[in-house]
Amino acid sequence: MKYRTFGSLDYRPSALGFGAMRLPLLPAGADGKVVASRIDEPLATRMLHYAIDHGVNYVDTAYVYHEGASEGWLGRALKGGYREKVKVATKLPQWKATTVADFDRLLGEQLERLDLPSIDFYLLHSLDSGNWPKARDLGVLRWAETALSDGRIGHLGFSFHDEFALFEEIIAASDLWSFCQIQWNYMDEENQAGTRGLEFAAEKGLAVIVMEPLRGGQLARTPPAKIEALWDAAAADGVGAPGVTPVEWALRWVWNRPEVSLLLSGMSTMEQVEQNVRYADRAGAGVLGEDEIAVIARVREAYRGLVPIACTSCNYCLPCPNGVKIPDIFAIYNDAEVYGHRDLAQMYYGWLEDGERADQCTQCGECEAVCPQKIAVIEWLERAQAYFCVGDG
Ligand code: SF4
Ligand code: SF4
Numbered sequence: 092m093k094y095r096t097f098g099s100l101d102y103r104p105s106a107l108g109f110g111a112m113r114l115p116l117l118p119a120g121a122d123g124k125v126v127a128s129r130i131d132e133p134l135a136t137r138m139l140h141y142a143i144d145h146g147v148n149y150v151d152t153a154y155v156y157h158e159g160a161s162e163g164w165l166g167r168a169l170k171g172g173y174r175e176k177v178k179v180a181t182k183l184p185q186w187k188a189t190t191v192a193d194f195d196r197l198l199g200e201q202l203e204r205l206d207l208p209s210i211d212f213y214l215l216h217s218l219d220s221g222n223w224p225k226a227r228d229l230g231v232l233r234w235a236e237t238a239l240s241d242g243r244i245g246h247l248g249f250s251f252h253d254e255f256a257l258f259e260e261i262i263a264a265s266d267l268w269s270f271c272q273i274q275w276n277y278m279d280e281e282n283q284a285g286t287r288g289l290e291f292a293a294e295k296g297l298a299v300i301v302m303e304p305l306r307g308g309q310l311a312r313t314p315p316a317k318i319e320a321l322w323d324a325a326a327a328d329g330v331g332a333p334g335v336t337p338v339e340w341a342l343r344w345v346w347n348r349p350e351v352s353l354l355l356s357g358m359s360t361m362e363q364v365e366q367n368v369r370y371a372d373r374a375g376a377g378v379l380g381e382d383e384i385a386v387i388a389r390v391r392e393a394y395r396g397l398v399p400i401a402c403t404s405c406n407y408c409l410p411c412p413n414g415v416k417i418p419d420i421f422a423i424y425n426d427a428e429v430y431g432h433r434d435l436a437q438m439y440y441g442w443l444e445d446g447e448r449a450d451q452c453t454q455c456g457e458c459e460a461v462c463p464q465k466i467a468v469i470e471w472l473e474r475a476q477a478y479f480c481v482g483d484g
Contacts, residue, residue: 092146098298
């Protein structure tokens, strides 16, 4: 295992971190449903122990993962000498708090679930423009300072899903931050915090943990033919490590940046753990050659060329008088077409509120009149609704 630096802390994290958000699940019960809280604990524990035995020293969970079951599993899985070999990270669901006392209660529950006296790395979970101002105004930073000083948490960080400007604002809001966690992969260079965020946080002395290096698994699926042809051409030209897979390409791209402290992978099978450990062993910062970076750039462009709707998520078309979440619908549709996962997209579309889906469009035309990309919004919404085929319309 390779070890890296962690901001200004005297800690050398393994290049690969174990993410406990997509653990293997038990088969469907009598009702035919697979339930996220029913973790296959024996298998998940074997996977974790394999990772630790092969040098992984950072494990990441959260209050809400697996509907609350992940932390309890981790507490049990770390018994028998494994706790001492890793740093444990978990996250505060600050959106569940309405008073400062709730922060204490939530952290107390987490310590109990994990069966630990303190948490090494504690994150405010998934900060964005909605939940950051609420948590900040409720006094989460003052509360965290107390939890740091009484030892219930070792270091404070945050995970993030929003635009760079907010990322900058959050970092500037406190000198308590030791680290942050961002979504970053070769398709998201300019999305959310992006490469700018990675560089900015590192300059400020924060460790940067990368999540979603495979874009929620999208870059691990069988790629569309056009993308596969580019990977095959690279192999035929002898570019890249011998036998490198699309997953390894994606991970190597992340590890190539020295600002990355570690990369989290939410692994669901033992095979994935074994593969990722192997990949981590032969990756490193600054190891990709220009020819390899060029291959990834070509793949990125090819993926972008597959995007059917040229929506830039500028939000000029909002609010729709009927509540249709136009950019969100287009983002889900685009991702489904580009990465070939209609099944996942149908689930994401189902998560929209009933009044936000495409079937609420009355074809008034207000959005098309203001769209700078001149997108035929009404027509695409009809196609999206038919494609997802869910909702109440
Ligand atoms: S055309 Fe449809 S989506 Fe566009 S503003 Fe009107 S109701 Fe909303
Ligand atoms: S105005 Fe056009 S480009 Fe902007 S979010 Fe709406 S549909 Fe997308």
